[in-house]
Amino acid sequence: MTFRTTAELQAADTAHFLHPFTDHQGLARKGARIIRRADNIYLWDSEGHKILDAMSGLWCVNVGYGQQALVDAAAQQMQQLPFYNAFFQTATEPAIELAEVLAEITPPQFQHVFFSGSGSEGNDTVVRMVRRYWDLAGQPDRQIIISRDNAYHGSTMAGASLGGMAGMHAQGGLPIPGIVHIGQPHWWELGRPQGLSREAFGLQAAQWLEDRIQALGAHRVAAFIGEPIQGAGGVIIPPSTYWPAVQRICQRHGILLVSDEVICGFGRTGNWWGCQTLGYAPDLMTFAKGVTSGYVPLGGVMVAERVARVLIEGGEFNHGYTYSGHPVACAVALANIALIRRLQLVEHVRDDVGPYLAAAWRDMAQHPLVGDAESCGLMGALQLVKDKQSGAAFDPAVAIGMVCRGHCFAQGIVMRAVGDRMIVAPPLVITRAQIDEMVALIRRCLDLTLADAQAGGWLH
Numbered sequence: 001m002t003f004r005t006t007a008e009l010q011a012a013d014t015a016h017f018l019h020p021f022t023d024h025q026g027l028a029r030k031g032a033r034i035i036r037r038a039d040n041i042y043l044w045d046s047e048g049h050k051i052l053d054a055m056s057g058l059w060c061v062n063v064g065y066g067q068q069a070l071v072d073a074a075a076q077q078m079q080q081l082p083f084y085n086a087f088f089q090t091a092t093e094p095a096i097e098l099a100e101v102l103a104e105i106t107p108p109q110f111q112h113v114f115f116s117g118s119g120s121e122g123n124d125t126v127v128r129m130v131r132r133y134w135d136l137a138g139q140p141d142r143q144i145i146i147s148r149d150n151a152y153h154g155s156t157m158a159g160a161s162l163g164g165m166a167g168m169h170a171q172g173g174l175p176i177p178g179i180v181h182i183g184q185p186h187w188w189e190l191g192r193p194q195g196l197s198r199e200a201f202g203l204q205a206a207q208w209l210e211d212r213i214q215a216l217g218a219h220r221v222a223a224f225i226g227e228p229i230q231g232a233g234g235v236i237i238p239p240s241t242y243w244p245a246v247q248r249i250c251q252r253h254g255i256l257l258v259s260d261e262v263i264c265g266f267g268r269t270g271n272w273w274g275c276q277t278l279g280y281a282p283d284l285m286t287f288a289k290g291v292t293s294g295y296v297p298l299g300g301v302m303v304a305e306r307v308a309r310v311l312i313e314g315g316e317f318n319h320g321y322t323y324s325g326h327p328v329a330c331a332v333a334l335a336n337i338a339l340i341r342r343l344q345l346v347e348h349v350r351d352d353v354g355p356y357l358a359a360a361w362r363d364m365a366q367h368p369l370v371g372d373a374e375s376c377g378l379m380g381a382l383q384l385v386k387d388k389q390s391g392a393a394f395d396p397a398v399a400i401g402m403v404c405r406g407h408c409f410a411q412g413i414v415m416r417a418v419g420d421r422m423i424v425a426p427p428l429v430i431t432r433a434q435i436d437e438m439v440a441l442i443r444r445c446l447d448l449t450l451a452d453a454q455a456g457g458w459l460h
């Protein structure tokens, strides 16, 4: 590759590259930040600045950057067999072996997997699969899938419809028919203003599911889908009462329970799967991201035996992707899972750095800008408030999260802002010393944001 200056790259970027979820006029004014290389939990941009990646790329680089075992697995598989499909009574060794390993590391109800190329495609598969299941099970009226406001399930037509992002639904005629949304288990926004304890609110939020099922008629409801912890929605950690109650409701009405583990899977919450941390046993589980630590694209759906048996006995399911079980992606996933096991990263999150982050977060809650600080495993959120005592929010026109995120960029840390929530999900290989470094950077950014708020008169 020929060397090009940052300005040249930015000009070419503006001229030709349509970015995901981006205001291109704003981007053109600033120019994209060009990320050139990475190692462990750090990135370097084209100007040579070092950046601590507290978001694991996009919630995916669980084993950190620069893991040679994954590079070698990809290179070897590319040389041996870069591609073959699984459509016409053929299979490849990496895909078979990965299916076997996934059956091992997922909860015991899962013995079968359907591969996709991404989380969005995985959730499209979920929509088709649950409807197909109920057709075969002799209950074809069960077509409706219940999801939640502020959920994120991807950006394809079905993924974005399952998601509860108002901005996405506003474009392109979404949601597609047969998908409905209930309230999210967001205690800070919905429970706290009512004076409810977290636990009491968790039961109230689960009751919204029961109420919607009653209103629709259980005989029309195919499935309920949720992320164990909403990631893109702002790291919304549901009260401990929520998921067990949701599970009871689904069981009572015979409704399939789908856990979207695209972010929470592969150790993020201190167990292999978010549903294990949050206490429920789903019938289907979507995964992506952490399955390859983002080194190459791969996703899929784990299918519980009671569902898989019906699908298998029901004849051909007319669904599949060219890259379902892509051998290179599967080889990288196998190397990634082997590395997670060898480095004991799930235990590292559960017993060491997860509790360490939680303690640091408790201290962070003392900061004058922080109204609430929550974490689970290696996912954390800081709710920024104007008034610590009352929890009053900043004027939305201030866009306090974006102000803080601007400081993060300048100070050399990637943190994401979702409204007034600042969130982190660092690579699972992070050490205690690196958490100290991350927390010191975050504190500095909060202090700078507070100084802006004081100078701008935003606190009154």
Ligand SMILES: Cc1ncc(COP(=O)(O)O)c(C=O)c1O
Binding pocket: 118, 119, 120, 121, 123, 152, 153, 154, 155, 159, 227, 231, 232, 260, 261, 262, 263, 288, 289, 299
């Ligand atoms: C919970 C969840 N589901 C699905 C997706 C979509 O995955 P992809 O971007 O790989 O299509 C995401 C992406 O962030 C996600 O967070």
